[in-house]
Amino acid sequence: MVRSTNSAVRQDAAPAVSERQQSRVAKRAAAAKPAVKSEPIELPQDIDSSTAFQLIAASIFRQVGANEGAVRSANPQGVHQMRIGLRRMRAAISVFAQLVDDPETTRLKQELRWLTGRLGPARDLHLLALRLRRARGAAPERQKRLQVVETMRNEALATAIAALATDRYRKLQTDVWAWIEAGDWLGGAARRQVPRRARDFADAVLAKRARKIARRARELEALDVEGRHQLRIAAKKLYYAMGFFESLYDGRKSRERMADYQRKVKELLDHLGALNDLAVQQQLTGSLTPVVRQSDGLAVIAPSRHERTKTERLLKSAGRAGRELADAKSFWD
Structure with missing residues (x-):
C-alpha cells in the first residue's frame, strides 16, 4: 500500500x-531560503x-x-x-x-x-x-x-x-x-x-540487496499495490547504498558497470515513484471530499480516464525497467 x-x-x-x-x-x-541537496560522499579506498x-x-x-x-x-x-x-x-x-x-x-x-x-x-x-x-x-x-x-x-x-x-x-x-x-x-x-574493510562490506551488502530486488523486479507487473510499494522501498535503499559506496569502486570497468546499474535502478524508481504519486494524490483528493462538501457541496471526482491510462502506461514501463534491472551485470566483486 x-x-x-x-x-x-x-x-x-x-x-x-x-x-x-x-x-x-x-x-x-x-522570502524562502534555498533548499540544499546532498553532498558527494568520498571514502578512502582503505x-x-x-x-x-x-x-x-x-x-x-x-x-x-x-x-x-x-x-x-x-x-x-x-x-x-x-x-x-x-x-x-x-x-x-x-x-x-x-x-x-x-x-x-x-x-x-x-x-x-x-x-x-x-x-x-x-x-x-x-x-x-x-x-x-x-x-x-x-x-x-x-x-x-x-x-x-x-x-x-x-x-x-x-x-x-x-x-x-x-x-x-x-x-x-x-x-x-x-x-x-x-x-x-x-x-x-x-x-x-x-567485514572490517568497507569495500568488502559494500560488496556483500550490495550483492544481497540486488538479488532480492531482482526476483521481485522481474515479475513487477504481477505485483499488487503493496508489493510495488515494498519493491520501491527496497530499490530506493539500494540506490542510496550505491551512492554511499560509489567512491570505493574506482576501476574503470567497475565505474562503467556501476553507472549502468545506477541508471537502471533510477529508471525503475522513477516509474514506481510516479505510480506512488498518482496513488497518493488520489488518496488526498478523496480525503478532501468531506471538507469540500461541507463548504461547497462538491461531489467526489473519480480517477479520470487520463489517470487510468497513465497508470497502465506507467505499469508497463515499470515492468520493462524491472526486467532490465534484473538482467543487469553486477559491478561489485
Missing part, C-alpha cells in the same frame, strides 16, 4: 491553524566499515540540518530535501544494520520517523496543488478544490515549521551527532561478524 497520507494529514493538520499563522507561512514562503559509516552518516545529517532555514521559511523544496536527508539516514542505518544495531539506534530510528511524518503532508499537498494548477480548464470546482488544498498545504507547512521549534527536534539533533561520533555501537563493532 502507499503511505498512509490521509491519516498523516488528519493527524498533523488536526489542531486549528489560525488565519494569522497561515498568513505568516505565506509571508515566509515569499577505510574500515565503522569509519565509513561515521563519514556517511555525518554527510547525510549535514543535509538534514542545512535545510532547516528553507523549511522555516516555508520552502516546499526545503521540506522535500530535508525528507530526502531523513530517508537517506534511515537507509544508511538499514544498510549498516549489522554494524550499528543497538537500543540507541532503534530509538533514534523512531525519532527520525517522527520527524519524517511531520514533513510528509506538506510535501504531498504541495505536489497535489501543483497538479491541480497544471490541470486543463478552469472549472469552478477545480478552483475551489485548489483553494482547499492550498489551505491544507499551508497548515501542513506550519506543522513542519513548528516541529523544528520543539525540544524533541533539538534533542534529536544533539543525540544523532553524539551517536555518530561516539555511540555505543562502536564498542560492539569489533565483536560483530562484519
Whole structure:
C-alpha cells in the first residue's frame, strides 16, 4: 500500500491553524531560503566499515540540518530535501544494520520517523496543488478544490515549521551527532561478524540487496499495490547504498558497470515513484471530499480516464525497467 497520507494529514493538520499563522507561512514562503541537496560522499579506498559509516552518516545529517532555514521559511523544496536527508539516514542505518544495531539506534530510528511524518503532508499537498494548477480548464470546482488544498498545504507547512521549534527536534539533533561520533555501537563493532574493510562490506551488502530486488523486479507487473510499494522501498535503499559506496569502486570497468546499474535502478524508481504519486494524490483528493462538501457541496471526482491510462502506461514501463534491472551485470566483486 502507499503511505498512509490521509491519516498523516488528519493527524498533523488536526489542531486549528489560525488565519494569522497561515498568513505568516505565506509571508515566509515569499522570502524562502534555498533548499540544499546532498553532498558527494568520498571514502578512502582503505577505510574500515565503522569509519565509513561515521563519514556517511555525518554527510547525510549535514543535509538534514542545512535545510532547516528553507523549511522555516516555508520552502516546499526545503521540506522535500530535508525528507530526502531523513530517508537517506534511515537507509544508511538499514544498510549498516549489522554494524550499528543497538537500543540507541532503534530509538533514534523512531525519532527520525517522527520527524519524517511531520514533513510528509506538506510535501504531498504541495505536489497535489501543483497538479491541480497544471490541470486543463478552469472549472469552478477545480478552483475551489485548489483553494482547499492550498489551505491544507499551508497548515501542513506550519506543522513542519513548528516541529523544528520543539525540544524533541533539538534533542534529536544533539543525540544523532553524539551517536555518530561516539555511540555505543562502536564498542560492539569489533565483536560483530562484519567485514572490517568497507569495500568488502559494500560488496556483500550490495550483492544481497540486488538479488532480492531482482526476483521481485522481474515479475513487477504481477505485483499488487503493496508489493510495488515494498519493491520501491527496497530499490530506493539500494540506490542510496550505491551512492554511499560509489567512491570505493574506482576501476574503470567497475565505474562503467556501476553507472549502468545506477541508471537502471533510477529508471525503475522513477516509474514506481510516479505510480506512488498518482496513488497518493488520489488518496488526498478523496480525503478532501468531506471538507469540500461541507463548504461547497462538491461531489467526489473519480480517477479520470487520463489517470487510468497513465497508470497502465506507467505499469508497463515499470515492468520493462524491472526486467532490465534484473538482467543487469553486477559491478561489485
